[in-house]
Amino acid sequence: MPDSAAAFPPIEPVLSLIAAREDELVALTQDLIRIPTINPPGDGYQACAELIGERLRKRGFEASYLRAEGAPGDSDRYPRINLVARRESGRPGPCVHFNGHMDVVEPGAGWTVDPFGGLLKDAKVYGRGACDMKGGLAASIIAVEALLDSGIELPGTLEISGTADEESGGYGGVAWLAERGFFSPPRVDHVIIPEPLNVDRVCIGHRGVWWAEIETRGRIAHGSMPFLGDSAIRHMSAVLETFEHDLLPALGLRRSAMPVAPDGARTSSLNINSLHGGQGEGFEGLPAPLVADSCRMVIDRRFLIEESLDAVKSEVVGLLDDLVRERPGFNYTLRELFAVAPTMADRDGAVAMATAEAISRVLGRPAQFICSPGTYDQKHVDRIGKLKDCIAYGPGVLDLAHQPDEWVGVDDMVAAAKVMALSAAALLTRGR
Numbered sequence: 015m016p017d018s019a020a021a022f023p024p025i026e027p028v029l030s031l032i033a034a035r036e037d038e039l040v041a042l043t044q045d046l047i048r049i050p051t052i053n054p055p056g057d058g059y060q061a062c063a064e065l066i067g068e069r070l071r072k073r074g075f076e077a078s079y080l081r082a083e084g085a086p087g088d089s090d091r092y093p094r095i096n097l098v099a100r101r102e103s104g105r106p107g108p109c110v111h112f113n114g115h116m117d118v119v120e121p122g123a124g125w126t127v128d129p130f131g132g133l134l135k136d137a138k139v140y141g142r143g144a145c146d147m148k149g150g151l152a153a154s155i156i157a158v159e160a161l162l163d164s165g166i167e168l169p170g171t172l173e174i175s176g177t178a179d180e181e182s183g184g185y186g187g188v189a190w191l192a193e194r195g196f197f198s199p200p201r202v203d204h205v206i207i208p209e210p211l212n213v214d215r216v217c218i219g220h221r222g223v224w225w226a227e228i229e230t231r232g233r234i235a236h237g238s239m240p241f242l243g244d245s246a247i248r249h250m251s252a253v254l255e256t257f258e259h260d261l262l263p264a265l266g267l268r269r270s271a272m273p274v275a276p277d278g279a280r281t282s283s284l285n286i287n288s289l290h291g292g293q294g295e296g297f298e299g300l301p302a303p304l305v306a307d308s309c310r311m312v313i314d315r316r317f318l319i320e321e322s323l324d325a326v327k328s329e330v331v332g333l334l335d336d337l338v339r340e341r342p343g344f345n346y347t348l349r350e351l352f353a354v355a356p357t358m359a360d361r362d363g364a365v366a367m368a369t370a371e372a373i374s375r376v377l378g379r380p381a382q383f384i385c386s387p388g389t390y391d392q393k394h395v396d397r398i399g400k401l402k403d404c405i406a407y408g409p410g411v412l413d414l415a416h417q418p419d420e421w422v423g424v425d426d427m428v429a430a431a432k433v434m435a436l437s438a439a440a441l442l443t444r445g446r
C-alpha cells in the first residue's frame with residue numbers, strides 16, 4: 015500500500031479556497047469556450063494559449079509558447095501554438111503536470127444554444143468543448159492556483175500545458191512536445207490529463223487503433239452491359255460479407271482484461287468508417303451508366319492490449335488474400351492510415367493511486383479504474399515521452415463529448431478541481 019494517505023498535507027484550506035472560487039472557475043471555462051478553437055482547421059490556438067499563459071504568468075509561472083512547426087496542418091494561417099507553463103518551487107521534488115488540449119471539434123447541427131456563448135444555466139456551462147475539455151482545463155488551473163495561494167509549502171514543480179490538435183491525433187501538440195523532451199523524466203514525473211471521464215473515475219489507458227483503406231479494383235464498361243466489365247463494388251461486397259461472417263463475430267468474442275468502459279467497448283471492434291464506389295458524389299444531375307472500376311472502404315479497427323498490431327493487420331490481410339484465391343477477378347490494395355498501440359498505466363502507480371485516494375476523500379466514495387474506448391494524448395506521453403505515470407481524470411460526462419448542446423456541470427468541475435489539487439499535493443510531498 016503506497017503511503018499516499020499519510021502523505022496528504024493539511025488540505026482543508028485548499029478545499030475551501032476552491033469552493034470559494036466556483037464563480038471564477040465558471041468564468042474561466044466560459045472565457046475558454048468563447049475562443050472557438052475548432053480543429054480542423056486549428057483556429058484560435060494563439061489566443062487560447064495566451065489566455066492561459068498570461069494568467070499563469072501572474073502566478074509566477076514561466077510561460078513558453080511553442081509552435082509545432084512542421085506538424086501536419088501547421089501553417090502561418092493556422093499555427094499550432096502550444097503553451098507550457100512551469101513553476102519551480104525552488105525546493106527539490108517531483109514535477110506534476112496537467113495537460114489539457116485546447117482544440118474542440120466543429121459544433122455541427124442541432125444546437126439550441128450558442129456553441130461558443132458559454133451559457134451558464136441550471137449549474138451547467140454549455141458550449142462546444144465545455145466537457146471535452148475546457149471545463150477540465152479550467153478546473154486544473156483553478157486547482158493549481160488554489161494550491162499556490164493556500165500557503166501550503168510544497169516542494170517540486172507544477173506544470174500546466176494547453177496543447178493543440180488532440181482531436182486530430184495530437185501530432186501538433188503532445189506528440190510534438192514529447193519528441194522534444196517535454197513529457198519525459200526528469201523534467202516531468204506525473205501527468206494528469208483532465209479529459210471528461212466522469213468525476214469519480216481514474217482512466218489508466220485506452221485500446222489500440224488501426225485505420226486502413228481497402229480498395230478493390232474492377233474494369234469500367236457500359237452500365238447496360240455489365241458483363242463486359244468487372245464491378246469493383248461487387249468485389250467490395252464480398253469483402254463486407256467476409257467481415258460480417260468471419261471477422262465481426264470473432265472480434266466480439268475477444269474480451270479484454272482492461273477495464274474498458276462502457277462495457278460494450280471491452281471487446282475488439284471494427285467500424286466501417288466510409289465506403290465509396292463508382293462515380294463521384296456531390297454533383298447535380300443524372301449519372302452516366304458505368305460499371306465501377308474502383309471501390310474504397312475505410313475501416314476503423316479498435317483492438318485490445320491482448321492483441322498485437324501485427325496480428326490485427328494480418329487477420330484482415332488473410333481474409334482479403336483468401337478472396338484473391340477464391341473469387342475470380344478479385345484484387346485489392348490496402349493502405350494504412352493510422353495506428354496507435356493500446357496503452358495502460360500501472361493502476362498501482364503513483365498518480366493513479368494519489369488520484370483515487372483524492373476521489374474518495376472529496377466525493378466520499380471509492381474511485382473506479384477504467385480504460386477509454388478511444389485514444390487520447392496519453393499514447394504520446396507513454397510511447398514518445400517514455401513516461402508511464404500518466405492518467406486521464408477530469409469533470410464531465412464522456413457521452414456528451416462532440417454532441418450538440420455539450421455541457422459540463424459546475425459541481426463536477428469544483429469536485430474535480432479539489433481532487434486534482436489534492437492529488438498534486440500528495441504527489442509533490444511524497445518526493446521522487
Ligand SMILES: [Zn+2]
Pocket residue numbers: 115146147180209210390
Ligand atoms: Zn478530449
